[in-house]
Amino acid sequence: MGKRLPSILTSYNTIRVGHSCRSIQIVHNTADLSAKLKDQPESIIIGGGSNILIINDLEQPVLIINNKGIEIIDEDETSVLVQIAAGEIWHEFVLWCLEHNLGGVENLSLIPGKCGAAPIQNIGAYGVEISDVLREVRVIDRASLEQRVIKAEDCALEYRNSIFKHELKNKVVITHIVLKLSKPDHHKLRLSYGAIQQELSSLESKEITIQDISRAVVKIRQTKLPDPSDLPNVGSFFKNPIIENCIYDKLVVRHPDMPSYPVDEKRVKIPAGWLIDKSGLKGYRIGDVGIHVSQALVIVNHGTTDGLEILRFSQFIQREVERTYGIHISPEVNILT
Secondary structure: OOEEEOOEOHHHOOOOOOOEOOOEEEEOOHHHHHHHHHHOOOOEEEOOOOOEEEOOOOOOOEEEEOOOOEEEEEEOOOEEEEEEEOOOEHHHHHHHHHHOOOEOOHHHOOOOOEHHHHHHHOOEEOOEEHHHOEEEEEEEEOOOOOEEEEEHHHOOOEOOEOHHHOOOOOOEEEEEEEEEEEOOOOOOOOOOOHHHHHHHHHHOOOOOOHHHHHHHHHHHHHHHOOOOOOOOEEEEOEOOOEEEHHHHHHHHHHOOOOOOEEOOOOEEEOOHHHHHHHOOOOOOEEOOEEEOOOOOOEEEEOOOOOHHHHHHHHHHHHHHHHHHHOOOOOEOOEEEO
16 A cells, blocks of 8 residues: 655655645555545646646645556567556666667666656657657556556657647556667667767767667766756756747847757747857846756756745746747646646
C-alpha cells in the first residue's frame, strides 16, 4: 500500500516551493494505484516533480508514482521493444540502455524526471524526441479504473505537447511506456546538432558510439543547466515559440541576428532563450526569483516557498518578450492550482 507522508510538497518538486496538500502517498505498483484512485478519485498525480509549478496549497491528496521495472517484451534482428514503468527515473533508464547497447534515447541523456512524464511532454533534446521511439503508452482510466493501451500514433505527439495535456488530461494515469530501440550495428546516430558535433570533434578518428553521444550530451547539459539540487529550477521554463514565416521575415529585418529553425513550409521556431536574453533579462532577478545567469530559459528559485511568486515572475518575462519582439512565449512547465 502507498506510504502516507507529511503533506508539505517541498521535497516533491524540483523548484522547491513549499505548498501543502491533503496527504502525500507513494505508489509502488499498478494495483495500489488503482486502489488509491478508487478511494480518492480526485488525487493529483506527481512523478519526479521536475516539470511542475505548484502555486497554492492543494485541497486534494497527492499520489507520487514510483513503480519500477524495465523489461524487453519483444525483439527482432534489428530492434527491441522495451516496457518501462512510469516511476523509473528517465536518466537511469537511459543508462540502462547504454549498458545494454540499445540505441535511440542517448540524445535524451540527463533529462530530469520520470519515464511516465516523457510522452506527456514529448520530451526532446539535441535533435531527438521521444516520439521517435515511442510505440505504446499504458494507462489506467481514472473513471473506469480499466487499464488501456494507447498507440503512439494516437498520442497526438507534437513539440512539447500530447493528448495527455488536452483530451486525456486528468482522465488517465500513465503506468508504463513501450519504446522501440535499436540493437548494436543498427543504431542511427543523430549528430546534426551543432553542440554535439563540436563536443565530438576530437573523436573523428574513431567510430562514434551511442555512449560517446550520451557523454557529450551530459557534458553540454551540465555546462548549460543548473543542477536543481544546488539551485532549484524546473529546467526550461518556456517553450520555443513557433511563428509564421511572414512574421519572421518582418522581424529579421529589424533583428538580423534572430535565429530560427524550420518547422514546416510555413512556420519557423524561435529559441525562447534567445528572446529572453536579447530582452536584457538573462540574470535578471526580482526578490527571490530570477533568470539563470548562464541560461535564459531557466527560472531559478533563490529562496521563496511561494509558487505564485514564481508564476508572477514568469508572467513578467512573458510581457517583456512580447513588448520587445511581439512574440508570446508559453510555459513548458505544468502549473498546478
